[in-house]
Every structure is written in C-alpha cells, then in structure tokens.
Amino acid sequence: MQSKVLVIDDDDVNHDIVNSMLGLHYDITSALGGKQGLELLSQAEYDAILLDVVMPEVNGYEVCEQLRSQLNCHTPVLFVSAKNSTEDILQGFRVGGDDYITKPFDADELKFRIDRLMNLKDEIASLKESCQNAEEVTMTAITSCSELGVALEFIEKSYLCKTITTLADEVISSAKQLGLEVSTQVGILNSFKNYSSSELVNPLENELLTRARSSKTVINIDKRSFFNSERCSLLVKNMPCGDSEKYGRFNDILALIVRGADARLSSLETNIKMMQQRNKGIKELSEIAHKDLSNIEETHKAYTQSIQDLIEDLLYDVEEASIGFGLNQQQESELIALLSKARERVLEVNERTEDMSAVFCDFFYKLDTLVED
Secondary structure, three states, X not given: OOOEEEEEOOOHHHHHHHHXXXXXXXXXXXXXXXXXXXXXXXXXXXXXXXXXXXXXXXXHHHHHHHHHHOOOOOOOEEEEEOOOOHHHHHHHHHOOOOEEEEOOOOHHHHHHHHHXXXXXXXXXXXXXXXXXXXHHHHHHHXXXXXXXXXXXXXXXXXXXXXXXXHHHHHHHHHHHHOOOOEEEEEEEOOEEEEEEOOOOOOHHHHHHHHHHXXXXXXXXXXXXXXXXXXXXXXEEOOOOOOOHHHHHHHHHHHHHHHHHHHHHHHHHHHHHHXXXXXXXXXXXXXXXXXXXXXXXXXXXXXXXXXXXXXXHHHHHHHXXXXXXXOOOHHHHXXXXXXXXXXXXXXXXXXXXXXHHHHHHHHHHHHHHHHHHO
16 A cells, blocks of 8 residues: 655645656645645644645644644654755754755655655654563563562561461561452461451361362462462462463462461471470470489488487487596586587588578479470
C-alpha cells in the first residue's frame, strides 16, 4: 500500500507539479491553502506533509505550529518554499518542521527527502516502542527486586526469631507485604501451631496444612497455593492468577520464604535438643554429686560423733583417775577445763559442717529447678 502524502499549497500549478513528480510513488492528497490543510489533518492521518510557506490567511509556519500544538500531530513536515534565507529555514525548525527544501527542485531530490522523513518517522516509532519495552522490563526488574527483597529481609529477620510464634509472625508479615492473605502451620519436635493473617484457621484449613506439609512440594489450585516443608506449611488464598509473570515470581519467592522458615525451625529444634541433652547431663551430675555429698555428710557425722564420744569418755576417765595423779585442786580444774574446751571446739566444727551441708543442699535444689525450667 502506498504511503499517504498531504500537499498543502495555495497554487494549483504547484499541486500539478508535485502530482506529476510523485503520483506514481505516493497516494497524494491536495489542500488548497493552510485552512483546508488543517481541516484535512483533523480528519485523517498521513505519512508525510509537504507544506508551502507563503500562503494567504494561514501561512505554512502557522499551519505547522497549530499542527504541533493544537492537533498534537507528529507527522513529518517538509517545508517547500522559494525563500531560502537562513532565517527562513530556522523559522521552519522553530515551529516544528522536520526538513526544508527550496524551489526549484527535481523529482528525485523531493522523493529522497520524503522517503528519508518517513524512514526517520519509522525509526523514531521503533525507538519509542523499544524504550517502552525497556521501561516495562525495567519496571518488572525493579518490582522483582522489591519482591525478592521481601524474601531476603525475611531470611535476615528469621535468624533473630527465638520462638515459633515470632517466626510465624514474620512469615505472615512478609506475605502481607506482597499483598497476600495467608495461613501457616509451623512447629518443632512434632508439635505444630496454626497462625493466620486475618482470622482463625478453620478445621479444614488445618487438615489441609497438615497434609500438605508432608508432601514438601508446591501445590497450586487456582488462587490457592500451598508451599510446604517438613516444619512449615503456608497456604496462600489470593495468588495473582491473572498475571502469569507475577504468579511465577510469587511461587519462587514464597517457596524461598518457606525454606528459610524451615531452616530456622530446624536450628531452633537442634538448639532445644542440645539444651535438653545438656540439662540431662547436668541433672545426672547433680544426682551423683548429691548422693556423694550425702555419703560424705553421713561419714563426717559418724566421725564427729566418735570424736565427741571419745572426749566424753576421756573427761570421765580423767575425773575418775585425777585422784591418783597427785594433782592439787587447781591443777585438776585446769585439766578438766582444757578437755572441756576441746569438746566445745569439736561441737563448733560439727555445727559449721552442718551449715555447709545446708548450703550445698540449697545449691542442688536451685540447680534442679533451673534444669527443669
């Protein structure tokens, strides 16, 4: 199909000349003067415009200016004029013209100028389309980076979670940032809890989350999707089915979030098992130490009692035998006082030993309580 060219000139002779030069190459439409040219441009689209400069009522510069400002038309404009001063040419460019050819001219030059303008128009249109596509790709990349940032932020925050409740809250918060309504089931050591972004998890959702978790795969059912791992199952209730690219991105991002949650849950589970094993060892050590202390305490009490009995017997024997020692009354009293003092020291040591035993008993009680907690 031939390209459509509008020729705007107030001289019939000039129209005849242009038609004879270009009629075989283009679909030519003629407008006698600027006013008629503007009317035609408001009714149809053309591939190029040949525009005379000197015309009554509305000259070529005014036509081009209205064409660009009022009609918002970007069709290439080639000014055709006998005026060839630099100021005339510059004025053509000021009002939005694309090229300027002075009379007289031959058919080949005119056709070359028109073809060049139409090719330039096509190139500009192609560049605009490329820019638009690039802009769309850029926006998609920016959106994807933003969505991926949600997953990366979740991974970072998950390391700070000390309980399954705080971890579930972070999962739900990440989903909300993506505009999603979700329910999730998380747990460790075969103990699981349900959490939701909006309302309580109903029995059916609970059953589906439990069953889906064992599959450890992604299950897509229209707007509902399950993302599963050993310790975490996520139900999304409003996946963007109408946007295939976004749907695919969300599949990847949510799967990453669930894997991250599972990794953190595994770490928490390992820490609890290690703590339980440590507490078990401390408990066993406490029981052994408590038993040994009791044995030491019993042995010490028996030993102390034996010493005390020995001193009592010694006091009695000394009192009985003091008559045969030839001691006067003062010496006998001093000897008895010395032995009595030794007995008191033995009793004092025994009391301190009992105090230490009470301290150790209190320590082991607190240790047992700590381990149980």
